[in-house]
Amino acid sequence: MAQEKVVLAYSGGLDTTAIIPWLKENYGYEVICCCIDCGQGEELDGLSERAKASGAAKLYIEDIVDDFCDNYIVPCVQAGAVYENKYLLGTAMARPGIAAKLVEIARKEGAVAICHGATGKGNDQIRFELGIKALAPDIKVIAPWRNDKWKLQSRQDEIDYCKAHGIDLPFSTDQSYSRDRNLWHISHEGLELEDPSKEPNYEHLLMLTTPPEKAPEKPEYVTMTFEKGVPTSVNGKKMKVSDIIKELNEIGGRNGIGIIDIVENRVVGMKSRGVYETPGGTILMEAHAQLEELCLDRATMEMKKEMGAKLAQVCYEGKWFTPLCDAIQAFVKSTQEYVTGEVKFKLYKGNIIKAGTTSPYSLYSESLASFTTGDLYDHHDAEGFITLWGLPLKVRAMKLQENQKTK
Amino acid sequence: MAQEKVVLAYSGGLDTTAIIPWLKENYGYEVICCCIDCGQGEELDGLSERAKASGAAKLYIEDIVDDFCDNYIVPCVQAGAVYENKYLLGTAMARPGIAAKLVEIARKEGAVAICHGATGKGNDQIRFELGIKALAPDIKVIAPWRNDKWKLQSRQDEIDYCKAHGIDLPFSTDQSYSRDRNLWHISHEGLELEDPSKEPNYEHLLMLTTPPEKAPEKPEYVTMTFEKGVPTSVNGKKMKVSDIIKELNEIGGRNGIGIIDIVENRVVGMKSRGVYETPGGTILMEAHAQLEELCLDRATMEMKKEMGAKLAQVCYEGKWFTPLCDAIQAFVKSTQEYVTGEVKFKLYKGNIIKAGTTSPYSLYSESLASFTTGDLYDHHDAEGFITLWGLPLKVRAMKLQENQKTK
Amino acid sequence: MAQEKVVLAYSGGLDTTAIIPWLKENYGYEVICCCIDCGQGEELDGLSERAKASGAAKLYIEDIVDDFCDNYIVPCVQAGAVYENKYLLGTAMARPGIAAKLVEIARKEGAVAICHGATGKGNDQIRFELGIKALAPDIKVIAPWRNDKWKLQSRQDEIDYCKAHGIDLPFSTDQSYSRDRNLWHISHEGLELEDPSKEPNYEHLLMLTTPPEKAPEKPEYVTMTFEKGVPTSVNGKKMKVSDIIKELNEIGGRNGIGIIDIVENRVVGMKSRGVYETPGGTILMEAHAQLEELCLDRATMEMKKEMGAKLAQVCYEGKWFTPLCDAIQAFVKSTQEYVTGEVKFKLYKGNIIKAGTTSPYSLYSESLASFTTGDLYDHHDAEGFITLWGLPLKVRAMKLQENQKTK
Amino acid sequence: MAQEKVVLAYSGGLDTTAIIPWLKENYGYEVICCCIDCGQGEELDGLSERAKASGAAKLYIEDIVDDFCDNYIVPCVQAGAVYENKYLLGTAMARPGIAAKLVEIARKEGAVAICHGATGKGNDQIRFELGIKALAPDIKVIAPWRNDKWKLQSRQDEIDYCKAHGIDLPFSTDQSYSRDRNLWHISHEGLELEDPSKEPNYEHLLMLTTPPEKAPEKPEYVTMTFEKGVPTSVNGKKMKVSDIIKELNEIGGRNGIGIIDIVENRVVGMKSRGVYETPGGTILMEAHAQLEELCLDRATMEMKKEMGAKLAQVCYEGKWFTPLCDAIQAFVKSTQEYVTGEVKFKLYKGNIIKAGTTSPYSLYSESLASFTTGDLYDHHDAEGFITLWGLPLKVRAMKLQENQKTK
DSSP: OOOOOOEEEOOOSSHHHHHHHHHHHOOEEEEEEEEESSSSOOOOHHHHHHHHTOSEEEEEEEEEEHHHIIIIIHHHHHOOBBBBBTTTOOOHHHHHHHHHHHHHHHHHHHEEEEOOOTTSSSSHHHHHHHHHHEEETTTTOOOOOGGGGOOSSHHHHHHHHHHHOOOOOOOOOOOOEEEOOOOEEEEEGGGGGTTTTTTOOOOHHHSSSOOGSSSSSSEEEEEEETTTTTEEEEEEOOHHHHHHHHHHHHHHHTTTTTEEEEEEEEESEEEEEEEEEEEHHHHHHHHHHHHHHHHHHHHHHHHHHHHHHHHHHHHTTTOOOOOHHHHHHHHHHHHHTOOEEEEEEEEETEEEEEEEEEEEEOOOOOHHSSSSOOOOOOHHHHHHHHHHHHHHHHHHHHEEEEHHHHH | OOOOOEEEOOHHHHHHHHHHHHHHHHHEEEEEEEEEEOOOOOOOHHHHHHHTTTTTEEEEEOOHOOOOOOOOIHHHHHHOOOTTTTTHHHHHHHHHHHHHHHHHHHHHHSSSEEEEETTTTSSSHHHHHHHHHHHHHSEEEEEEGOOOOOOOOHHHHHHHHHHHOOOOOOOOOOOOOOOEESSOOOOSSSSGGGSOOOOOOOHHHHHSSOOOSSSOSSSSEEEEEEEEEEEEEEEEOOOOOHHHHHHHEEEEEEETTTTTEOOOTTSSSSSEEEEOOHHHEEEEEEEEHHHHHHHSOHHHHHHHHHHHHHHHHHHHHHHHSHHHHHHHHHHHHHHHHTOOEEEEEEETEEEEEEEEOTTTTTTOOOOHHHHSSSSSOOOOHHHHHHHHHTTHHHHHHHHHHHHHHHH | OOOOOOEOOOOOOHHHHHHHHHHHHOOOOOOEEEEEEEEOOOOTTHHHHHHHHHOEEEEEEEEEHHHHIIIIHHHHHHHHHTTTTTTOHHHHHHHHHHHHHHHHHHHHHTOEEEEOOOOSSHHHHHHHHHHHHHTTTTTTEEGGGOOOOOOSHHHHHHHHHHHTTTTOOOOOOOOOOEEEEESSSSESGGGGSSTTTTTOOOHOOOOOOGGGGGSSSSOEEEEEEEEETEEEETTTEOHHHHHHHHHHHHHHHHOOOEEEEEEEOTTTTEEEEEEEOHHHHHHHHHHHHHHHHSSSSSSHHHHHHHHHHHHHHHHHTTSSSSHHHHHHHHHHHHHHHOOEOOOOOOOEEEEEEEEEOOOOOOOOHHHHHHHSOSSSOOOHHHHHHHHHHHHHHHHHHHHHHHHHHOO | OOEEEEEOOOOSSSSHHHHHHHHHHHHOOEEEEEEEESOOOOOOHHHHHHHHHOOSEEEEEEEHHHIIIIIIIHHHHHHHHOOOTTTTHHHHHHHHHHHHHHHHHHHHTTOHHHEOOOOOTTSHHHHHHHHHHHOOSSSSSOOOOTTTTOOOHHHHHHHHHHTTTOOOOOOOOOOOOOEOOSSSOOOSSSSGGGGTTTTOOHHHHHHSSOOOGGOSSSSSEEEEEEEEEEEEETTTTEEEEHHHHHHHHHHHHHTTTEEEEEEOOTTTOOEEEEEEHHOOOOOOOOHHHHHHHHHSOOHHHHHHHHHHHOOOHHTTTTOOOSHHHHHHHHHHHTTTTTOEEEEEEEEEEEEEEEEEEEOTTTTOHHHHHHHSOOOOOHHHHHHHHHHHEEEEEEEEHHHHHHHHHHH
16 A cells, blocks of 8 residues: 655744654655745755755645735735734735645645644644645644644754754754744744833844834835736836835835734734734835725725725634635725726835825816815705705704703 | 894904804804814914904803813724724814814803804815704804805905905915814815825925924834823823823924825715824824733724724714714723723834833733643644634535535 | 707606606706616506607617616625615615616717606615716706706696696596505505504505415415525526516515515615515525525625625615625625525415525535534534633633732 | 532533532532523422432522523613524523623632533533633633543433432433523424424424414514613513513414524534524514614614624624623613613514504604605705715716726
């Protein structure tokens, strides 16, 4: 009988390296490693050798950056999806994309299980596993950190375990921030951040963004265009979305844009504190929102805001591959038909300052907003409007007066 | 028979001055002027003489600053009420307070009508009139700008009309921005702002705030305390809310905080573009939100966010004195029981940077967020949680697989 | 110069007949009558002669029943759109369909105006006019009942006016209920209904439905099938939607189903009381909802419920042709992919009693709901779930205990 | 050292009887039984002897019927809280009341643990345990059905276990529906109900309600009064709420009112099918809603509807003792100030037919709804209203036309 296979979400780091011999030892599986590139900007050279040296049967290196941009980031930008007013969902959006790719590889390989290295107190375990359940309910999920057979409690334990299994690779034993990075953002947790009464040590912490204090003295202008809600160019250069984000990461990063410090509520029930850097994403979402101010009517904006909050929740909670998530995206997509135009920002030391927006579908009418009267709107119309708008109030007030008199 | 009286919302400016003779001429009313101080910081000396010289029978000068703070601003801060993601409701919150005071004076004077100088294309006419309808449905409202008998089309017309009626006071004929100021904010409309493709001329425009570019090079720290959601001190000094806002206006103003550029949707149906300065208010609302991150659970935060959006809408639309507004405030108030603690910010050239938050009721638990395992939370619990959390997804995926096989 | 044309929404009744000479006299228009059949079941024979005898240049008779069913009713059924918990939107859904047809005729005829006979206190004026504004903003709307030139205050006035203009047709002068009928429903207002303390005189009032007391003693079973949320058959017979509604009107009507007595809030600000009969519609919406209980997951149901309420509001308020309405429909449509199956009801004297539902996509799992344990769900999983589900509560309770001890 | 105590939620039935020796055997606890009367109408005579014969150290019999009515039922009636459109929350509302009483007894007795007999697949385990966590986070919860030490798999196992521990009491071994009853309702699950394609066997099933087919041929009228949203009398007799519900259960029960057949989504993630009888509750909630139609304005009704849905969710999910639940109740309570008046219904074979509603605070105005024109409302006002109401639509339509022409 052929050996059963497991697909392992593999980064080449210490944790996922130690999992390789552990899977073989405890399950007897052939281990197929899969390193998924979401734009985390890590060195992938030599990874294949490293995986093999660690006992993997095979290594897939899969670039899903454009899939990540087009099918996860763009819908969230269009929706204005932000979790708890601040978090731009960088990690949350990437997880279902990774899960989908893991399932694809598992099917191709005929694997019976998928293994991930997420811990038992975080959101990512949920996002990976719900993604897998939704796409491949028959595939078993293995999460070593929640598994009784996993006895390794520290980095040193892991290093020793690797060595004992013949894996002799260089790993750092430093404790640093716990980080997750992809094209859209980088998140930081741990160390001083674990105490919300402490100011983050930004000098030490930040990787994509210059702190506002050190950003250039001179403002920098940036223009972006959108077509039907999809970003199409930066500073006049047409680019695909992933290149736009890369470009805006550069621009925003040097100007101190998009640093967020948040105490957020995890799905698993506790609060945690993190710092996120999303330089390009912050600019992009702000620009999209700015354009919508011109192109969407009030009622659509209001409802879309609720839908954006809901999409953020659904995405954060790992429920991307659900009918609700699809339906919200259908709603949002329908609103983007005329979100076309150009937005200009002035960036200055952490500030995004509006510098002019135009759209062929702008619903702003200068004459309507300012002139005294016209065909579209006569001041007398307001009279009738107010009478009807205030009618329920007035009827109620009269009723209360009437009751008071009776007493 | 005694002459009937009208109460006029009076500022001493050209518009409301010209209204005095117009009311006498067209309605035969005795005109009771009422200048209501919401902290707009204008010179009130000599206003009484000015009103009399304009033909008013009487002038009331009413300071409602503390009422404005305690009964309008604080509930909105607690609710996190922001209109269309940006506007902190400075004018919208003040209008019902003014309406209530006008009604109070009208009752005291036995007036049959109230007159305001708001135009026929804006939101303020609605806010004044709905306030009056709700509190005094029997009192007539006169809005000259929507009135056929009002023939004055320009500032020069008004000046001429005043002179023809024996009012010879100095008025400027300059066209400038259209502004509304009170303790909480100042709004600007008109001139270059009427074209959303143009960057605002901040150098010329701003009155409360230093532009970020000109703000100090050195960051400034500020601490605020709250008790049950009410701000109680700044930088260690206990103060009443109105003094806290004044103090924060100073601090925020010099550091370039709280400048908003928005295309918003008016109640009367058109989009308009404005710039708002709310230096102290922006800091205060951010600080309150920051404290709530620690003190409120996720479910309460989520629902409260919807309520805040709804309160912003209700307030913006002039529906302050309604059962819905009362009910929303009751909801919000109930959530504030444990919103007590201290927030520290670092302000730097337009940036509000979190610098530490503490609360005796903080729901953040460092051990829960970070340690491996404990009494409260065992990693194995996550296993069960994910099984149930993902159960609907999995059942659905299995059903779809089953249907696919049948085909 | 050619005479300008107006398209008149024409029923052949007294009101719209009198409008013909009034339009000619006051505007000099050529009057194009348009009678739109939404399934109101009226006699249309001889209408053409009648229109010509009344001075119309032309009469269009347009059957929009299937358009009404497919593009207005089906989306509302799928959304579960019900206004103020009771009203199934019969009139509200028809109005935009009529407006669209009027615009189509106006374009074909090159007309400059559209005229409707809705009164100035109701919702229909809004629905007609917003429909026309959205589809043809350049076309003028004429609403005689709100027009100063319209002097006719009673049916007798109208009859006299017609006679004076050479129109001698038989019209009743009886005052009865004010009614609106189409394929979906009939509404009744007026007479005793104007006093909410009075029980409706159902014997006199009802036109489509037998009162429950007089309905058959023997229950009647009915089965319906749906495919992707669209009704496809009744009692085993495949039919188009309009025929399904006709059939269900018969069945529901004889069994006393679907009588609603409501005090509703009109868009124009006042409450009004009406009785609606929607026999087939009530069954159809209930059946669809019943099927969704099996086929939709909880989260989708919850959000869809909000969307249904919103669609009802939008439709009731005349805002059918808006981006928001489109977006809501896109959401709803997305949820209907697997709403396929069969529903059986027992009807008895006003009661709809569930008698069995099946679907190939049913998410109900008998084993999951009832058996002790299994692969999908282990009782121990509940342990972990509850720990995490209750974690925020517990942390909060501990914090409060801790604070109490300190005091 | 004194023996530790556990408080056991005890009914005297087989399950909770078997738990007594099991707790003693496995934990060494002294078992304090607590039988909580929520109006389930069971025989409580002899229960004390029964408990002692089963090895309990003590039995508390606690009547919480009025607490249940005043603090759980009334807030839910006022909120119109209904889960998934149908379920009136009978069991869900009772659980937190029971949990609170168990905690009270546990504190009084100095117990270290609370034990309940709810199964591992249902909602009740969650409701009991979240209630206990929120009120007494330090108290341990024991749920035998989820406990590895619990080996009893059938009623026969339990009987044998009891006998082996010297408990020789009469118990039935019949399998019947799984039921939960209290003053508000009775729920049924199991047997034929487990197959949603089957019609319930109502003849066999129903305990409180006559099936519509067997209800009297003659309609019965009932009147109810409310003061500030609280029910105060039935048919002219003033009664406390619990007596009102009892009376309405009689009246509704004999007229076939309030039978619900639902496939609902449990908190633990699966769908289950149940039948609920809520005869009095259905009438009471309908009457309250009917009165609100007259007394609440549209905007309040709309928001309150969302709050009611949210309260239903919160209550269903066991989150009664949370800040969110408190805040929702504060909202709802605020809306009830003027919900005062009388409602009359005609009941007939399962139908609730409106027969007249009156209120001193009714916002319905006959003259406003029907007369042609008046002080409050002039038909011309509608003109202005529609212009502004439709302005965003029109501006958008013009913009699209303009773009089309350009192309």
